[in-house]
Amino acid sequence: MRALRIFLIVAVILGGLFVIADRVAVGFAEDEAADRIRTSEGLSSTPDVSIEGFPFLTQALSGELDDVRIGIKDYEASTSGNDTTTAIRIEDLDAQMHGVVFSGSYSSATADSATGTASISYAELLKAAKSETTDVTAGVTAQVVGLSDGGNGKIKVTVEATVLGTKLPQPISVLSSVSVAGDTVKVHADTLPNLGVDLAEDAVRSVTDFEQKIDQLPGGIQLDKVEAAPNGVDISVKGSDIRLVG
Known part of the structure; x- marks a missing residue:
């Protein structure tokens, strides 16, 4: 019985250390990915990147992440309409990337598919x-x-x-x-x-x-649906073979 208790205690400690290491690793990866996306897309601010699923380390070893959420506030998209070309500010662009394959140095990353939402104010x-x-x-x-x-x-x-x-x-x-x-x-x-x-x-x-x-939404995602909302228009976006970095 004593040996079993010792084994259980050791297992709990090792499990806790693994969870800590996993969370430290995912935090580093999220920060690194956010910086790479900011540079690649020429963003004025660093996006919010959240790597979902547990554990992260086993996904990282395989070179593919199940799901990655990317949030960008006040994204400036290039636009054209009525014979003019301007920029339009897209608020709260939130994209869920699925099946993200990446290099070990995070110098390249491609998502198999993506879905998401965004909004454009009536003023814009x-x-x-x-x-x-x-x-x-x-x-x-x-x-x-x-x-x-x-x-x-x-x-x-x-x-x-x-x-x-x-x-x-x-x-x-x-x-x-x-x-x-x-x-x-x-x-x-x-x-x-x-x-x-x-x-x-x-x-x-x-x-x-x-x-x-x-034009030129991040990674090449495309407009899908749009509907009027109290403060502007809500947009659904989607895409496949989305190049996030590289």
């Missing part, structure tokens, strides 16, 4: 709209002055207009649908605003409808 998305005064037709100008949550997955697009030199007393709002086509977020008015004069539909839509192309 407004940059893609016709936020400057636009000639709709002779004597009629309009501009988008605000985007907000319209409820039920819709975006409320608010437009100010001037007709024959007279500014309409109140801005006009329409509900719009938001969708993703490839790497582009599209906003399409469900109905057209009534500006008090007969106008061709395509003329009005030149103001109310707009799209925003979002």
Whole structure:
């Protein structure tokens, strides 16, 4: 019995030491990976990297990690839309990487697949709209002055207009649908605003409808789905063969 107790005590101590060593190793690996990703993606701040699964050391020895979560705040993505190229700030980009194969020095890392979420504020998305005064037709100008949550997955697009030199007393709002086509977020008015004069539909839509192309997301992940939310649009992203480093 005494020998059994000694064996159990030794096993508990060794197990505890292994857990400590494992957690120290994973912490070092997370910090190293975060620095490599920051440099590779040209980020202004170090991302949050979390290597999931236990134990880490056995995964590290195999050269493949089951799951790695990467969180990036205020990511500046290159964009294009409405004949302009700008940058748009993506808030809280959170990606879950699956099947991450890496080199021993962490100089290269590739994920078999990835899923994640991100958000873009309405203020940022407004940059893609016709936020400057636009000639709709002779004597009629309009501009988008605000985007907000319209409820039920819709975006409320608010437009100010001037007709024959007279500014309409109140801005006009329409509900719009938001969708993703490839790497582009599209906003399409469900109905057209009534500006008090007969106008061709395509003329009005030149103001109310707009799209925003979002390029060069980290590692080559792609837009998947988008929906309106209280503070902006929530985006789902996905990808395969994602190159994280190298």
